[in-house]
Amino acid sequence: MLPESASAPDPPLLPVSPPVPPDTVGKLYSELEDKIREYRPKDDLAPLRKAFEFARRYHQDQTRDSGEPYMAHPVMVAHILADMRMDVVAMETGLLHDVVEDTSVTVDQVRKEFGDEVARCVDGVTKLAKLDFSSAEERQAESVRKMLLAMVEDIRVIMVKLADRLHNMRTLGYLSPERRERIARETIEIYAPIAHRLGMGKVRNELEDLAFQHLEPDAYKEIVAAIENRRHSNQEFLGEIRQTVEAELRREGIPARIDGRVKRPYSVFQKLRRQKITVDQVYDLMALRIVTDSVKNCYAALGVIHNKWRPIPGRIKDFIAIPRPNLYQSLHTSVVGPQGQTFEVQIRTEEMHRIAEEGIAAHWKYKEGRKGPAADDQRITWLRHLIEWQRDVQDSTEFMSTLKVDLYPEEVYTFTPRGKVLVLPRDASPIDFAYAIHSDVGATCTGAKVNGRIVPLRSALKNGDVVEIVTQSGHVPSKDWLGFVKTARARNKIKHVINASERIKAIDIGEKYLEKEARRFGVQLGKIGKGELEKTAAAYGYSKAEDLYAALGYGRYSARQILSKIAPEIVAEEAPGSKPVLEVPVQSGAPGRQHDGDAVVKVRGIDDLLVYRAGCCNPIHGEAIVGYVTRGKGVAVHSKTCPNVQNLMYDAERKIEVEWARAGDDSFPVRIAVHTDDRPGMLNQLTSVLFDESANIRSLEAKTNLDHEGALVEMTVDVRDKKQLEKLVSAMRRISGVRDVERLLH
Numbered sequence: 001m002l003p004e005s006a007s008a009p010d011p012p013l014l015p016v017s018p019p020v021p022p023d024t025v026g027k028l029y030s031e032l033e034d035k036i037r038e039y040r041p042k043d044d045l046a047p048l049r050k051a052f053e054f055a056r057r058y059h060q061d062q063t064r065d066s067g068e069p070y071m072a073h074p075v076m077v078a079h080i081l082a083d084m085r086m087d088v089v090a091m092e093t094g095l096l097h098d099v100v101e102d103t104s105v106t107v108d109q110v111r112k113e114f115g116d117e118v119a120r121c122v123d124g125v126t127k128l129a130k131l132d133f134s135s136a137e138e139r140q141a142e143s144v145r146k147m148l149l150a151m152v153e154d155i156r157v158i159m160v161k162l163a164d165r166l167h168n169m170r171t172l173g174y175l176s177p178e179r180r181e182r183i184a185r186e187t188i189e190i191y192a193p194i195a196h197r198l199g200m201g202k203v204r205n206e207l208e209d210l211a212f213q214h215l216e217p218d219a220y221k222e223i224v225a226a227i228e229n230r231r232h233s234n235q236e237f238l239g240e241i242r243q244t245v246e247a248e249l250r251r252e253g254i255p256a257r258i259d260g261r262v263k264r265p266y267s268v269f270q271k272l273r274r275q276k277i278t279v280d281q282v283y284d285l286m287a288l289r290i291v292t293d294s295v296k297n298c299y300a301a302l303g304v305i306h307n308k309w310r311p312i313p314g315r316i317k318d319f320i321a322i323p324r325p326n327l328y329q330s331l332h333t334s335v336v337g338p339q340g341q342t343f344e345v346q347i348r349t350e351e352m353h354r355i356a357e358e359g360i361a362a363h364w365k366y367k368e369g370r371k372g373p374a375a376d377d378q379r380i381t382w383l384r385h386l387i388e389w390q391r392d393v394q395d396s397t398e399f400m401s402t403l404k405v406d407l408y409p410e411e412v413y414t415f416t417p418r419g420k421v422l423v424l425p426r427d428a429s430p431i432d433f434a435y436a437i438h439s440d441v442g443a444t445c446t447g448a449k450v451n452g453r454i455v456p457l458r459s460a461l462k463n464g465d466v467v468e469i470v471t472q473s474g475h476v477p478s479k480d481w482l483g484f485v486k487t488a489r490a491r492n493k494i495k496h497v498i499n500a501s502e503r504i505k506a507i508d509i510g511e512k513y514l515e516k517e518a519r520r521f522g523v524q525l526g527k528i529g530k531g532e533l534e535k536t537a538a539a540y541g542y543s544k545a546e547d548l549y550a551a552l553g554y555g556r557y558s559a560r561q562i563l564s565k566i567a568p569e570i571v572a573e574e575a576p577g578s579k580p581v582l583e584v585p586v587q588s589g590a591p592g593r594q595h596d597g598d599a600v601v602k603v604r605g606i607d608d609l610l611v612y613r614a615g616c617c618n619p620i621h622g623e624a625i626v627g628y629v630t631r632g633k634g635v636a637v638h639s640k641t642c643p644n645v646q647n648l649m650y651d652a653e654r655k656i657e658v659e660w661a662r663a664g665d666d667s668f669p670v671r672i673a674v675h676t677d678d679r680p681g682m683l684n685q686l687t688s689v690l691f692d693e694s695a696n697i698r699s700l701e702a703k704t705n706l707d708h709e710g711a712l713v714e715m716t717v718d719v720r721d722k723k724q725l726e727k728l729v730s731a732m733r734r735i736s737g738v739r740d741v742e743r744l745l746h
């Protein structure tokens, strides 16, 4: 049989720590050592004492709002950590947690005195202390909680932070109403849910009840009074029920420890709010908890309860079969008691009880392996991992060193200067941040400050960064940004603006092009009304003349084509086949609109352009290329080394960035000249190289070069890309007797 707990004396509803007299801090510390020795008899407490003396020296002249010496606070935080059965590093951190924040001590100093682990933890707690959540809106609470967890590299940091918060909440009464309200709200929105997520039921409950007391004083008083009113009858009732349950369980041979308890004020309050009822209508203020030895007996006990009292349908919950994400396990049921009162019964094993009360802290204390139930919640998977690691690790110090965690590896949590949290993908840049605030802020962003320091726009943001965006009105996004932004929002907005500015360019080009052609043909555009121009635009399917100019600038039509529509009596339509010789289409036939997905050349940021390879240099896949917006023929793609490029690019405005699309089955005809010795078999060797590389030969011509006693072979072959061409050339050069191989541009 499990030991039966004595009927617990009524707990004070809210434990509030009285201020500690100045001369008792030392005594408080020795009590801490005593407490630790009980559960860690072999640990060396010298470093702990050193941490105590160190912190006491630096906090020496400080007092808390209660008037007690400041040092009472860190010692009490360490006490709470000892109650959680934490290790010595955690308690050293507890003692030192405020020295960096509130005294002249630096993290480096802590590292020198107490080592890396303690320094890391103190640094972690200090970082959290610097966060100000007061301005975070309520709907952001989840982001803030995640950010807080994401910032924690060592899970002990969060334990110390929770202990710190718990002690501050216990002594909250000494603060001004404003600070009280702020801290209480932060506690109920941020810290209590974190304790809940970590499965630390006891800490969560106390945090919630303390915060509730300060946030809703009237509701709190009313509920406490109602509980007090019925305390006597409740206790009596619970006593009876308890005896009955004990007798029934004993008869069935189920070992059990039974606690009767009155529900805590905050959970009653939530119930009132949820069900929109008054406190008089709450019947199940009472709950019974049965702790037994095995899962089998949990279900057996449930059977006993349901046999005795009628269960309320829909109130039976099996958290053993399906544990909560925080690993909480129990059977819950509500039944109708002998006089028609309803009450709740929770049934669990000892181990489940430990997890429910202490959560992650339970894993410090009990090292025996346990079978972790599968938790569905992905976010909590790490907790399961901790348990699994712990099972494999015998030495507790080794376990501690595995506590470095990265809870949300795919996200980064950042702040605006006003304290709003922005969740961005990992490695997001200040540009992503700027666009997350507003697209105007993104578009006009010229610089960024992170934690007060100017950083490059492409730098990656880190958890907890406070980001300030510098803007300048009229500034436009840069294409380079597309190279490093991580959010779809920023990417789309940047593309949109770039497309719009390319369009403005195209309109301008189109307009000038049309004017020039008009002058050439003697068409007086000035005499043609806007209405006439719009009619022409409509004929091409555009609603505005502007759109027609853009199409012209993009090279979808030639100016002559348009003019022949505007002034058919003067300008005849272009005769087919009169295309400029230099311009050769990408694919066979006339320049075609590129098709999404299989385009050979892509114009960065724009999907709607005619693109063709310039015949002068005939660039092939893989070569460095550059685009040039022609008058009326779309974008000509030249090799960057093409001599024409130098001449064309005087008009920098028409230069456009292009890149090869993914490799397809396209092949490119290339002309090659091979200078060789004049000897038999040479042609054979050359063609077999081409054959080996499966390059198709379009034409081949060999002539004897009389001047140089050699031969010249000229050929046109189809190659896939630059790489294949290079391979071919070097294979031909290896043939003995080959003097030189060159690519012919025309």
Ligand code: MN
Pocket: 073, 097, 098, 164
């Ligand atoms: Mn503190």
